[in-house]
Amino acid sequence: MAERPVEADTEAAGIRDVQAQTRAWAALWRRSSPSSVVHVDATALSDGTGQDADDRRRSVRDALASAGAPARDRDLIDDILAEPTGAAGPCSRFLVVAEGEQLVNSVLSRPTVPGEIVAYTAVPDLLPLLLDRRGDALYLVVEAGREGGEIHVLRASQPSALRRTDVQGRADSLNKVQAGGWSHSRYQHHSEEIWKQNQTLLAAAVDGLVRELRPRFVVLAGDLRAVQLLSDEFSPGARAISSTVQTHVRAAGSSRGALDEHVAHTLGKLRKADESAAVDRLAAGDFENGAVGVGAVIHALQQGQVDTVLLDLEAIGPRTLFALAAGPWVASAPEEALGAPVLDSVPAAVALARAALVSDSRLMFVAPDRLPERAGVAAVLRWPTGPAVPGTPRWTQTP
Template sequence: MDLHWLKPLLGRPAPFTTVYLDVTRADVAGEAEAADRWRAVRRSLEREGAPAAVLDEIGELVAVPTGVKGPHGRVVVADAEGVRVDRVLSEPPAQPLAVFGPAPALLPAVRAAEETVDYVLVEVDRNGADLTWHTGDAGRTGDGSDVEHVEGGHDDVHKVKEGALSRRTQTRAEDSWERNAEAVAATLARRVAERAPDLVILTGDVRAVGLVRDEVDQHVREVLVEVPGGARGEGVKRDAFGAKVADALDAFRNRRREAVLARFREGQGRGGGTVTAMDDVIDVLRRGQVDELVLHESTLASGLADTELWVGPEPLQVGTSGADLDALGVGEDARRRLPAGVALVRAALGQDAGVTFAEDGSVELVDGIGAVLRWSDGSTPSESVPTQSADQRRLRNVV
């Protein structure tokens, strides 16, 4: 999972103000409810000592509707100088969360981000297509304002009943469909290369869908799924089609998560390429070896929530004790203690690693934590976890 949007928090001055809020606005009453939710959160942050200027800035942001339809949330993180992260969440939080302190509340943001899928909905007919972009970036939320219209330019697209016109006219219409599909495919290839969505959802006129699908290049085809029931223009059963899109997004999330967990299981099976247990994960994080951090979902409520780690000014300076920081050359005046979840995610961000949450029992994780590695050498810890073990602890060999 890509967490580049959290990188602006690295190296920023404390204290941090973190807000998770349900910003759903279905109607005028919804706007009032959203405003009430923010006022309650603001009062809580004021009691904790959050700066008025920062709260004013956050309030101005959340007062502007995202334009997203249906239930959704928003995470805003500010440092001592102002807002650094503003992200729309595909699911609203069950309860508002407001935290003011020496570190941002990162784990809920990462968990919410795992549900986010950046995608483009491509609704085609025989004249062209509408491309609607849905992203997790506030201000580019796929609310219908971020729509591109592609017109093929070949307007002889209508066949008539057999015998009314010559076969030549019908062939000309089919040729126009193909040329228009080529124009859509060319535009889609260019825009996908520029914006790199996770998923391309193709829908619309059945014949046009087939023509566009056959014309797209390989890098579009790799992220393309077809979802029937949509159309360019009116006449779509929005609720039914929306449910199909939601199913396609859920399927993608499951594939994305399972791809990481499959790599983890494979590495465990061969005794290399993965590590588990807190000490070993910290070791490989310090060395910049981590490609994907893997956490049990239960660690959100326990384990990491109850543990603190020592960190230095740089993201990869992390350890379980002050002695670990001594070994890294970090003096006492430059070190601090952070919640383990924050420290680990911070280190992952510092090496452009992703974070994946695994259902408990889906993979064997000692201490609820593991990592898939980019590379290994002779000093990298190697372990295998027995599939039947009373205490579920690892068998560890340093190779």
């Protein structure tokens, strides 16, 4: 078995769990000193694309200067924007720089959604980064062949494999002989046994990675007979999260289109299942386990009671809230800050997402109309609120 190395920093950043990445974003949001934030369409921004790229980068520099960003921030951002993204399709750049130091430098897989950002602020808008990473999942793609196979460790938010492991078994006697009679049957059986041994080796490698990395799912592709033998050798844990796409990706000239579509479909199903599970938990006990509406969620966050914040960006609207420099991190009015310094008035979605992450709560973006009464925000609580007062509803939609 041989692992083809990937850059150590890339592998460490990609394979580490999503919680570690979330903690890094929370640490960024706990900062109270200002930073320069840029989120722009990366098309035609890199060097070598002519005057248009120079003009676009200059406009970003000018906007940062107008916002009050220091020169060393502007210089570093200009240098980064001039670098090629390495992305194959449309993408955007998301940067956070403070005191001339790069804090975030990400190429996002989508255009500038919800919009471009050029700002110098104590409360950076990280929503584009969070939206790009929503539904992020670690998964395995296993390409099986008669001689063994190859395992790819991937993350939905990363463009290339984080780890690749080759499993090579025996290759002798794998070609089916054409002679007839007893000799043919004996060699055929011998080849089948070697084939099965090779898939047993591959299955052991997959089982080990499932235990080590805990991927959300495993996709099997390659020679159809090899895939069948491989699946039969899986442990119950690996078999429970595996699915098969009938495409021989290891054959010369084969297309990976069917495999890519299968992975995209599986990721979509996972996102919907996670969302449905959270909404079901919210509704359990007639909302005894949840808070619905901005006021109720802010109160629950202030009490440290929130397990998961559910945000409907379409329904939350343009309202603003106050971002605080310390707990409770968010307030609807300065007098509700409980002594914490007020940093700024920011969009409600940013304030609530920030408060969720810095208070160690989960954050989930939900599709429109999934929350009760088209509320823009709701929260699943760590412990029930208790029975409602007789004659009153268990929850109240607050503005």
